[in-house]
Amino acid sequence: xxxxxxxxxxxxxxxxxxxxxxxxxxxxxxxxxxxxxxxxxxxxxxxxxxxxxxxxxxxxxxxxxxxxxxxxxxxxxxxxxxxxxxxxxxxxxxxxxxxxxxxxxxxxxxxxxxxxxxxxxxxxxxxxxxxxxxxxxxxxxxxxxxxxxxxxxxxxxxxxxxxxxxxxxxxxxxxxxxxxxxxxxxxxxxxxxxxxxxxxxxxxxxxxxxxxxxxxxxxxxxxxxxxxxxxxxxxxxxxxxxxxxxxxxxxxxxxxxxxxxxxxxxxxxxxxxxxxxxxxxxxxxxxxxxxxxxxxxxxxxxxxxxxxxxxxxxxxxxxxxxxxxxxxxxxxxxxxxxxxxxxxxxxxxxxxxxxxxxxxxxxxxxxxxxxxxxxxxxxxxxxxxxxxxxxxxxxxxxxxxxxxxxxxxxxxxxxxxxxxxxxxxxxxxxxxxxxxxxxxxxxxxxxxxxxxxxxxxxxxxxxxxxxxxxxxxxxxxxxxxxxxxxxxxxxxxxxxxxxxxxxxxxxxxxxxxxxxxxxxxxxxxxxxxxxxxx
Amino acid sequence: xxxxxxxxxxxxxxxxxxxxxxxxxxxxxxxxxxxxxxxxxxxxxxxxxxxxxxxxxxxxxxxxxxxxxxxxxxxxxxxxxxxxxxxxxxxxxxxxxxxxxxx
Numbered sequence: 001x002x003x004x005x006x007x008x009x010x011x012x013x014x015x016x017x018x019x020x021x022x023x024x025x026x027x028x029x030x031x032x033x034x035x036x037x038x039x040x041x042x043x044x045x046x047x048x049x050x051x052x053x054x055x056x057x058x059x060x061x062x063x064x065x066x067x068x069x070x071x072x073x074x075x076x077x078x079x080x081x082x083x084x085x086x087x088x089x090x091x092x093x094x095x096x097x098x099x100x101x102x103x104x105x106x107x108x109x110x111x112x113x114x115x116x117x118x119x120x121x122x123x124x125x126x127x128x129x130x131x132x133x134x135x136x137x138x139x140x141x142x143x144x145x146x147x148x149x150x151x152x153x154x155x156x157x158x159x160x161x162x163x164x165x166x167x168x169x170x171x172x173x174x175x176x177x178x179x180x181x182x183x184x185x186x187x188x189x190x191x192x193x194x195x196x197x198x199x200x201x202x203x204x205x206x207x208x209x210x211x212x213x214x215x216x217x218x219x220x221x222x223x224x225x226x227x228x229x230x231x232x233x234x235x236x237x238x239x240x241x242x243x244x245x246x247x248x249x250x251x252x253x254x255x256x257x258x259x260x261x262x263x264x265x266x267x268x269x270x271x272x273x274x275x276x277x278x279x280x281x282x283x284x285x286x287x288x289x290x291x292x293x294x295x296x297x298x299x300x301x302x303x304x305x306x307x308x309x310x311x312x313x314x315x316x317x318x319x320x321x322x323x324x325x326x327x328x329x330x331x332x333x334x335x336x337x338x339x340x341x342x343x344x345x346x347x348x349x350x351x352x353x354x355x356x357x358x359x360x361x362x363x364x365x366x367x368x369x370x371x372x373x374x375x376x377x378x379x380x381x382x383x384x385x386x387x388x389x390x391x392x393x394x395x396x397x398x399x400x401x402x403x404x405x406x407x408x409x410x411x412x413x414x415x416x417x418x419x420x421x422x423x424x425x426x427x428x429x430x431x432x433x434x435x436x437x438x439x440x441x442x443x444x445x446x447x448x449x450x451x452x453x454x455x456x457x458x459x460x461x462x463x464x465x466x467x468x469x470x471x472x473x474x475x476x477x478x479x480x481x482x483x484x485x486x487x488x489x490x491x492x493x494x495x496x497x498x499x500x501x502x503x504x505x506x507x508x509x510x511x512x513x514x515x516x517x518x519x520x521x522x523x524x525x526x527x528x529x530x531x532x533x534x
Numbered sequence: 535x536x537x538x539x540x541x542x543x544x545x546x547x548x549x550x551x552x553x554x555x556x557x558x559x560x561x562x563x564x565x566x567x568x569x570x571x572x573x574x575x576x577x578x579x580x581x582x583x584x585x586x587x588x589x590x591x592x593x594x595x596x597x598x599x600x601x602x603x604x605x606x607x608x609x610x611x612x613x614x615x616x617x618x619x620x621x622x623x624x625x626x627x628x629x630x631x632x633x634x635x636x637x
Contacts, residue, residue: 084587087602088580094606095573098613102562102569106620218593225594243596244588245580252581259577283625290617297610301603521546528555529628531635 010340011322011331014160017344022160025197025352026174032189036182043388046183047114047367051534053188053278059291062275064191065360066093066266066292067198067299069353070151070419075300076333077326079307080319083224083242086307088249090300092259096266097293101286104267107438109276109285110526110533115364116273116430117372120437120452123519124445126381130372132452136429137270137368139456142406144269144422145361149407150415152354158328159347165408171351172404175359179366179396184278187359194349194356199295201349205330206302208337209309220305223312230317238316242308254490261493265423268430271364282530309333362403366395417468420491424463428455428496436504438527441520443504444513451504458499462492540634554627561619565612572612576605 040046053061071093079086112118117133149168156167178186213219227238249255266272276285310319310329313336322328334346370392375383383391433451436443463469468490470476471483478484489495525531545551579601580587587598 084596084598084602087599088577091573091576091602091605095569095609098569098609098616099566101613101616102566216593217599218595221594221596221599240588240594240596243594243599245584245598249577249580252578255577255581256574259573263573283621286617286620290613293610293613297606301606304599304602522542524546524551524555525542528551528558529632531632 009322009332009335010343011328011335012158012161014162015340015344017341018160018347019344021345021348022351025193025348029178029186029190029193029352029355030174032193033178033182033186036186036189040181040183040185041389042385043114043371043392045185046389046392047274047363047371048277049184049188051278051280055279055284055287056291057188057192058275058279058284058288060195060295061188061191061278062272062288062292063295063299064195064198064356065271065275066296067195067353068148068357069155069350070147071299072198072202072303072353073155073327073330073350074325075303076307076310076330077319077323077328079304080310080314080329081316081326082246082248083238083308083311084244085246085248087304088245090303092262094293094297094300095259096263097289097296099263100267100272101289101293104434104438105276105285105289106282107527108273108434109279109282110528110530111438111523112273112277113534114274114277114371115367116268116270116434117368120433120448121376122437123516123523124437124443124448124513126376128445128449130376132449133430133433134368134372136268136425136433136452136456137372138365139460140268140422140426140430141270141361141365141368142402143418143425144271145358145365145403146406146410147415147418147422148354148358148361149403150410150413150418152351152358153407153411155327155350155354158323159331159350164411168404168407171354171358172400172407175355175362176397176400178355178359179362179400180393184274184363187356187363188275188278190352190356190359194352195295197349198353199299201334201346202299202302202306204342205309205334205337205346206305209305209313209333212309212313217305220308220312224308227312227315228317229315235317238311242311251488253494257489257491257494260497261420261423261427261491264427264431264493264497266426268426268434269422270368270426270430271360274364274367277534281533306330306333313337358403362396362399365399366392369399370395414472417463417473420468421460421463424459424492424496425456427493428459428500429453430455432497432500432504436501436508440508441517442508442512444508444511444516446511446513447504447506447508450507451500454503455496455500459492459496462487462489462496466490466492539636542635545631545634548631550627551631554624554631558624561616565616569609569612572605572608576601 075090120133121129152171153164153168157164224242310333314332319329335343374391429452433448465486467483467485470485589597591597
């Protein structure tokens with residue numbers, strides 16, 4: 001156990017540079033919100049930024065939505081403390097993007113208006129499908145938001161020394177201003193700024209790290225193996241095991257299931273799917289995925305350099321001293337490389353990252369309620385423009401306040417599984433219904449509702465009885481002291497996603513819906529040619 | 535030259551349209567299968583042949599590091615291929631079919 005503070009750092013105290021960058025980012029984004037507010041009057045502007053976002057802008061914003069603080073700080077930390085396993089983990093986060101492009105990007109843009117439920121319910125009966133989609137959508141967004149809020153509270157407390165509750169309230173309050181007044185336009189620009197800052201910050205760190213090792217990665221890896229770490233009181237060299245696969249992929253079936261959740265979960269994340277409605281047409285949607293995949297791929301390629309750099313230059317003991325999960329690896333490395341000003345910059349970037357992701361989630365959650373439930377179910381599609389915008393704003397406030405309260409309620413909980421839960425629901429509830437509705441003529445209303453509900457409840461149920469929650473969270477331990485669950489599978493995707501497809505298929509076969517089949521032919525014209533697309 | 539105007543039904547039933555849809559999903563399926571092969575090939579290699587990834591290829595670098603990076607790079611290359619195909623082949627065909635619908 002390290003007894004004395006092993007390194008002089010200003011981490012955890014609000015330094016002048018951190019405060020300067022923090023206020024600079026908040027003022028610029030609030031100024032953009034003021035500018036966007038004047039251009040956000042109608043529902044089309046509120047939910048979809050008037051469909052005037054360019055492909056390049058949307059690509060950066062998609063990347064901004066996806067590169068959360070968890071992936072920036074978390075993966076850097078995982079590489080620093082666990083070595084190569086962190087790299088394996090990073091690859092999984094990218095592979096959903098090509099799948100998103102190949103399978104749904106074009107049809108999604110052509111068929112949808114504001115939410116993915118527009119696509120699922122396109123030729124089916126509005127009421128039941130909208131309600132089911134809203135359940136799947138809101139559950140996904142809610143779990144993702146809780147994870148982000150709890151993570152952000154902890155990170156801001158670690159970096160700025162602000163109490164946890166205040167951190168959560170500040171994040172919730174500022175992002176609420178973006179979404180409420182600036183709608184999708186402000187949210188998009190916050191994402192773009194954050195994506196650029198993040199890519200810039202990480203690139204600078206990687207370049208300085210490589211410069212310290214004569215731009216030869218081999219020298220960096222050598223330094224990693226020569227750095228020391230203390231395990232149960234014994235200090236030893238990290239050694240070559242840092243560059244070899246460790247315990248991450250012990251059970252291939254778990255790895256395959258996690259891979260499925262990461263890959264197809266992306267295709268069911270409401271806040272990502274909503275971005276496709278902000279561009280002009282299917283071609284722009286396609287190009288924006290190319291930009292996003294490029295930015296995210298680049299990010300995951302250089303994040304390991306930051307992680308290995310932190311291991312070699314900061315040391316595992318120091319990183320673990322500040323946070324056992326390794327989340328402070330990147331900020332600590334920034335201080336070693338560029339002193340307090342660079343630490344302040346990276347801390348502010350991490351803060352902007354959190355704000356932007358939560359803003360995107362809030363907008364998606366509010367849209368699921370106001371567009372799908374209020375306009376199409378309660379008002380049966382007959383709400384006036386004013387009513388729709390007013391409800392969207394009310395839903396935004398309610399969702400924002402819920403996010404703050406849940407963030408405080410879950411304080412101190414290990415919420416890593418919540419991101420897993422969000423991806424599991426997204427791939428098991430939202431994605432199968434979305435794909436079947438685009439591809440399969442015989443898909444029916446009953447089939448869609450069953451696919452969504454079976455996927456949502458099965459994935460939630462299986463995660464509750466999995467070793468991650470049943471063992472780690474509820475404290476059920478096996479005879480060897482390891483957490484155990486009622487089932488061995490850590491990630492349910494392989495079972496729950498399959499079950500959702502089977503449920504949607506079987507139920508559709510026994511419930512014939514002539515109207516949906518007739519509409520399918522006309523839908524094709526819109527799906528593939530974009531005729532009549534919004 | 536007067537272009538023949540087709541009804542929605544005629545376009546939907548036309549061989550060109552059916553070909554377009556079939557080709558779109560064939561390209562998507564092939565690229566998706568390649569993506570699966572690349573990613574799960576890598577994961578299964580880690581699961582069943584750790585030794586290979588541990589092999590040292592030069593100064594301290596293990597084979598696993600370039601393999602991990604190439605999974606990311608190849609995934610991106612697949613998206614480039616798709617965009618290239620869609621811009622060069624899919625979009626012009628879509629435009630041609632849409633022109634048939636116009637009066």
